[in-house]
Amino acid sequence: MRKVRIMLAAALFIGIFLFSGTGDPVCAAELAETQEQSTAADTRPDYTIYVNRVLNCITIKQQNEDGSQTPVKAMVCSCGREGSETPEGIFRTSNYYTWRKMVDATYARYAVRFNGKILFHSVPYIEESPDTLEWEEYNKLGENASLGCVRLSVEDAKWIYDNCKQGTTVVVYSDTEETGELGKPTATKIEESSPNRGWDPTDARADNPWLGGKGLYTPFLGSMDEFDYIAYADQYPDLREAFGYDKEALYGHYIAHGINEGRIGKAL
Incomplete structure (x- = not known):
């Protein structure tokens, strides 16, 4: 009988520990997923994830046997905005979630924790459903926009989740000049008028309406005479203040910086 009482007490203690409200909420699927990943032998290559929190880009490097590293992938991201900056430092990934509720009650996909409450994850969704993307936030990829986490497209978030x-070592640093060996990819923009705007264009789900290829913004690559410099200045007050309506200056800015910054330029 004494042995039974001890076993019951132990079970009660474990139950209180797991289900008390003092820690972060963890659902059964997340708990099982984390346990599976932590116990299985992992033969995937070793990578290091370098996050430039100023220029909002990521360079992923594969570790070689001789100790050197080879850049293999670049990503555009959104790190923490002013007042919620993504902390600098060297960290390691821990928990992995296919869906995760965020502190602002939004939802994120393919979330990978690497520093306490700081995670890699997709651009937020209004609900736990792939057709509720906050498309305005998606259009901020490439600039500081988050509450501290590192936002990515679904495609890139899933790549980190899968690979x-x-x-995995994560290095968060600040560099105002160099993006990394592979550069900074141009962020895709979603048009406000698109009926598909609730979906991430990079999501590989079979039911993603973007797979037809319609409605995505393609950067303007025409000549200065074709460039709608007035619309460009009106859309970005900082540029209008700096250049006024100087056609040559605005076009030069767009080609040299605007495309990489994710700014939208259009033809006349």
């Missing part, structure tokens, strides 16, 4: 095993 970077638990314990």
Whole structure:
């Protein structure tokens, strides 16, 4: 009988520990997923994820046997905005979630924790459903926009989720000039008028309406004479203040900086 009482007490203690409201909420699926990843032998390559929190881009490097590293992938991201900056430092990935509720009651996909409450994850969704993307936030990829986490397209968030095993090193740093060896990819923009705007264009789900290829913004690459410099200045007050309606200056800015910054330029 004494042995039974001890076992019941132990079970009660474990139950209180797991289900008390003192820690972060963890659903059964997340708990099982984390346990599976932490116990299975992992033969995937070793990577290091370098996050430039100023220029909002990521360079992923594969570790070689001789100790050197080879850049293999670049990503555009959104790090923490002013007042909620993504902390600098060296960290390691820990928990992995296919869906995760965020502190602002939005939802994110392919979330990978690497520093306490700081995670890699997709651009937020209004609900736990792939057709409720906050498309305005998606259009901010490439600039500081988050509450501290590192936002990515679904495609890039899933790549980290699928390829970077638990314990992967993450280096968050600040560099105002250099993006990384592979550069900074141009962020895709979603048009406000698009009926597909609730979906991430990079989501590989079979029911994603973007797979037809319609409605995506393609950067303007025409000549200065074809460039709608007035619309460009009106859309970005900082540029209008700097250049007024100087056609040559605005076009030069767009070609040299605007495309990489994710700014929208259009033809006349």
